[in-house]
Amino acid sequence: MSHQPLVPAYGTSTIADVVPSVAASLGVDGWPDALGLPAASRWVILLVDGLGAHNLADAAEHAPFLMSLVGADASTTVTSGVPSTTATSITCLGTGLTPGQHGIVGYAFRNPIDCGCLNALAWAPGVSALDLQPRLTAFEKLSRQGVTLTSVSPARFEGSGLTEAGLRGARFQPVPDEDDHAARIQWTVDAAASGDRSLVYLYERSLDHTGHGQGWRSDAWRAALARIDTMARTLRAALPADIRLLITGDHGMMDSPKDRWIVAEDVPGLTDGLTLLAGEGRFRQLYAEPRDVDAVLARWRKKLGERAWVVRREEAIEADWFGFVEKRVLDRYGDVLVAMRGDWALMTRTQPNEFGLIGMHGSLTEREMRVPVLIA
Incomplete structure (x- = not known):
């Protein structure tokens, strides 16, 4: 066991530093480039829910494309926010803010409106995203600065509390069938070609879902990783060379018997x-x-x-x-x-x-x- 917790280095190497670094790469004024990304006018961020760096390394043989990028120019690792959970990390990504700034402080936490328990994935009836997260998101700021933003995400998340809290400012492209990788890739390619400067957020959740139910050490998890690896390779091949692809995760995973x-x-x-x-x-x-x-x-x-x-x-x-x-x-x-x-x-x-x-x-x-x- 580690004797010390891994504390994020906010402003230097966390999931909240990804979009500001992409914005700097796009040449938008006023954004810090903590990650040192190469200059480009178009980016796609593929967020693979549950893709931890250690989990990936331990299952390397199932992800040859992703592993080929490890150690490549500008590739690195960052940390999630705390807690290391989807609601917090996705809001860090979309807002560019720390958890203590955006206020989505975990999977479930005390609702400041009624002091009950708020599930940040299911949300609560009658609670507005702006009630909990009134700060401008990074996506909203970039949209105002002339960047074309698109979120290619499962249709069920359109208008959800978490989407509105963390990712508002991007045009929502609903994905009715998450297994239809060809359609998702085409929507992503089309969105990336929009406007003079563009950023596309593409969300993939099957790895996390499989890990929760069967464990990250399971054959099913490795099969899901292999499918995602193939999708990422196909996406890269479908994107024009001048569009950069950034692949990251929101947290890793621990099996608990x-x-x-x-x-x-x-x-x-x-x-x-x-x-x-x-x-x-x-x-x-x-x-x-x-x-x-x-x-x-x-x-x-x-x-x-x-x-x-x-x-x-x-x-x-x-x-x-x-x-x-x-x-x-x-x-x-x-x-x-x-x-x-x-x-x-x-x-x-x-x-x-x-x-x-x-x-x-x-x-x-x-x-x-x-x-x-x-x-x-």
Whole structure:
């Protein structure tokens, strides 16, 4: 087990630095090029949900095209934000902001409107994306600066809370059939050719879905990786040479066997004093009344020991887990944060659907945090 969490270097090498670096490559004024990308007037970003750098390296034989780009000019690795989860990382990508700035602070967290639990993937009825994320996205800013932006994403995500919070500003090209790679590639090629300068965001989620259900070590996960590798190769061949392709992920994945699960409600006294238990199996956010926070912190540290990093919210902020945290975002984070170490998971009976998972993510381990940035 690593003794220290992998803390993002915001402004230097995180998923939030990708689009600003692409903007600098496009020649748009005022954007920092943290990643040193080659100059180009057209870019496609292929975001493969669940593509961790370590997962890819360990399954290299199933992804010959992607592996051929590792070590190529400008290819590198970055980290996700914290927690290392889709809702947070995709919002980092589309906004160019740290989690503490954009406020989508995890998979599930305290809703600042009604203080209930907000699932950032399913969203809540009556909650506007602008209520939770009022900052201009990087896509909105670039659109105002003359870049043509398109999001090629599953049709079901059109107008969703997460799409509007993190990716607004791009024209939405719905994909009704995600298995129709030819159609997705053609839409991407057409969108990339639009306008004088263009950026296309193409989202692929099958790897993450397969990993959650069957584990990243499974044959099914490797087969999904191979299909994505073929799609990426075909996409690169279909794009004109002057259009650059950037392939990245939003987080990696850790398989957690059931004998490494701690069920919160089954540990005597563990949930005492909590007003809300949110987050996900690898990164839990604990909310309590101010008078109970010290006791909650002590209890969870004692019960979990070396199986987790258990910290106060203030400790995590001081350690820069979330980048700069705006005041409006502060109370969305748990009073106590539990980031699991090794392959442990912290489960809760309030979320029974999570008991079907094998692959998980959210914590600050190398495997979950580090993602590739591959340039083709």
